[in-house]
Amino acid sequence: MARPQTIQIFLPAGDPRGMRVAEITTRIVRVIEVPRIQLGEFVKMPEAQQVGVYFLMGESSEAGLPRAYIGQSGNVGTRLVQHNQSKDFWNRAFVVISLTNSMTQTHALFLEWFAISEATKAGRYTLENGNTGARPDTPAPLEADCHEIHETAATLLATMGQPIFEPLTNTSASSTEKELFYCKGPDANGSGEYTNEGFVVLKGSRCRIEIVASIQGTSHARYREQLISEGIMKLEDGVYVFNRDHLFSSPSMAAMAVMGRSANGWVEWKTMDGRTLDAVKRQVVESTE
Numbered sequence: 001m002a003r004p005q006t007i008q009i010f011l012p013a014g015d016p017r018g019m020r021v022a023e024i025t026t027r028i029v030r031v032i033e034v035p036r037i038q039l040g041e042f043v044k045m046p047e048a049q050q051v052g053v054y055f056l057m058g059e060s061s062e063a064g065l066p067r068a069y070i071g072q073s074g075n076v077g078t079r080l081v082q083h084n085q086s087k088d089f090w091n092r093a094f095v096v097i098s099l100t101n102s103m104t105q106t107h108a109l110f111l112e113w114f115a116i117s118e119a120t121k122a123g124r125y126t127l128e129n130g131n132t133g134a135r136p137d138t139p140a141p142l143e144a145d146c147h148e149i150h151e152t153a154a155t156l157l158a159t160m161g162q163p164i165f166e167p168l169t170n171t172s173a174s175s176t177e178k179e180l181f182y183c184k185g186p187d188a189n190g191s192g193e194y195t196n197e198g199f200v201v202l203k204g205s206r207c208r209i210e211i212v213a214s215i216q217g218t219s220h221a222r223y224r225e226q227l228i229s230e231g232i233m234k235l236e237d238g239v240y241v242f243n244r245d246h247l248f249s250s251p252s253m254a255a256m257a258v259m260g261r262s263a264n265g266w267v268e269w270k271t272m273d274g275r276t277l278d279a280v281k282r283q284v285v286e287s288t289e
Contacts, residue, residue, distance in 0.1 A: 005024055005155065006024065006025045006026075007022060007023070007024055007025070007155075007156065007159055008022070008023050008024075008025055009021070009022045009159075009160075010022075010023075017035070018035060018038060019032065019033060019034055019035065019038050019041065019042065020032070020033040020160065021033075022156045022159060022160055023099070023156070024152055024155065024156065027148075027152050028098055028099040028100050028102070029096065029097075029098060029099070029149050029152040029153060029156070030047070030096075030097055030098070030099050031094055031095065031096050031153060031156040031157060031160065032045075032047060032094070032095045032097070033092060033093075033094050033160055034080070034092065034093040034094070034095060035091070035092055036084065036090065036091050036092060036093070039080055039081065039084055039093070042077060042080070042093075042095075043077040043078075043080070043081060045077075047076075047095070047097050048075070048076060048077025048078075048080075048095075049075055049077060050075075050076060050097045050098070050101055050103070051072075051073070051074050051075075051076075051097070051098075051103045051104060051105055051107070051108050052072065052073065052076040052095050052096055052097040052098075052103065052108065053070070053071070053072045053095075053096045053108055053111045053112055053115060053153070054070075054071055054072070054073070054076050054079070054080065054093055054094065054095045054096065055068055055069070055070055055093065055094040055096075055115075055157065055162065055164065056068060056069040056070075056071075056083060056087065056089075056090035056092075056093050056128075057090060057091070057092045057093070057094065057162055058089035058090040058091055059089070059091065061126055061226070061230060064247070064248075064249070065124070065125060065126045065230070065232075066124070066125050066126070067089050067090075067125065067126045067127075067128060068119065068125040068126070068127055068128065068164060069083075069087065069089075069090065069127070069128040069129060070112060070115045070116050070119065070127065070129055071083075071112060071129075072105075072108035072109060072111065072112040073108070074105055074108070076095050076097070080093055080095075087128075089128065094157060094160065094162060096111070096149070096153045098149075103149070104142070106136070106138060106139075106142055107142060107145060107146055107149065109136040109138075110136050110138040110142070110143060110146045111146050111149060111150060111153075113133060113134075113135055113136055114146065114147075114150055115150065115153075115165075116129050116133075118150070118154075118165045119164050119165060121167075122164065122165050122166060122167050122168070123167075123168060123244045123245055123246075124163060124164060124166065124168065124247070125164050126230070154166075167245075168195070168197075168200045168245045168246075168247050169193050169195065169200050169202070169245060170193070170195075178193065179193065179194070179271070179280075180192070180193060180202075180271070180272070181193070181194065181269035181270060181271060181277055181280075182269065182270055182271070182272065183254070183255050183258050183259065183263075183265075183268050183269050183270075185208065185258075185259045186208060187206070187207075187208045187209065187238070187239050188206060188207055188208045188239075188258050188259050188260070189205070189206045190202075190205035190206065190207065190242075190254070190255075190258035191204075191205055192205070192254060192269065194251065194269075194277060194281055195247075197247060198247050198248050198249045198250060199247070199248045199250065199251040199253075199254040199265065199269070200245055200246065200247050200248070200254075201242055201245070201246050201248065201254050201257065201258065202242065202245055203242050203243065203244050203245050204241065204242060205241070205242040205258060206239045206240070206241055206258075207233060207239060207240040207241070207242070207257060207258045207259075207260065208239065208240075208258070208259060208260040209235070209238065209239060209240060209260070210260055211224065211260040211261065212260060212261040212262075214261070214262065215256075215260075215261060215262055220253075220256050220262065223253070223256075223257075224256070224257055224260070227246070227257060228240065231243055232244060232246050233257070250265060251265025251266055251268075251269050251277055252264055252265035252266070252268075253265070254269070255268040255269060265277065266278035266282065
């Protein structure tokens with residue numbers, strides 16, 4: 001359950017785009033954001049010698065999914081130096097450590113496994129890890145510690161602009177409470193939710209295979225091809241099917257992916273009773289003003 005919290009962010013060099021250190025003031029977990037260019041400065045800090053879990057974050061793919069790698073180490077500084085030599089995609093690292101230096105390797109192994117599992121479920125990032133691996137054997141008291149550490153780390157990461165564990169849609173709402181919109185056409189039947197980040201097309205939405213001639217060779221066609229190449233849309237029974245929930249920057253891009261043509265998403269997406277997204281979301285605001 002969400003509750004008010006106080007978060008403190010410290011800028012060691014006074015640069016808001018440089019290294020940042022974040023804490024929830026009542027907890028013992030700290031997240032340090034390390035720009036790759038400042039890795040040399042981080043490894044000189046005492047925190048770099050600790051046991052920790054880390055997240056390497058990189059640029060978005062052409063389909064719009066940011067890339068991430070999740071790992072753990074008994075000496076996070078040394079491990080990041082190794083990744084600096086071997087992995088190209090990342091530009092910032094986020095390191096999770098204990099303020100009391102009480103995190104053990106057992107904690108770190110479970111946290112790594114759990115973080116990969118939860119990030120995979122959320123589906124916001126393309127993970128460079130592959131599969132989650134086997135669940136580590138962890139004593140119950142340590143596992144309880146890990147869940148509290150993970151909760152704190154998830155809140156701090158989201159606050160620092162990396163909501164890697166947050167679902168794209170409101171999972172707490174029941175199916176009757178969710179406000180779903182539908183986009184239908186020849187060989188197409190999509191469903192989705194309008195959120196404060198954009199429009200989410202839901203897993204299982206069916207999309208037309210062919211694209212119309214007017215968008216062939218355009219950025220729309222290339223974007224749709226990228227969704228297919230990254231496995232977000234997969235061929236099943238003569239149509240493309242969304243393999244996961246996917247966030248689009250606009251309702252129109254979402255409708256284009258489903259329909260295989262240029263589309264005004266504000267009028268193509270409709271409620272079950274036929275009201276357009278425009279009527280439900282935009283005209284209400286205009287009438288209020």
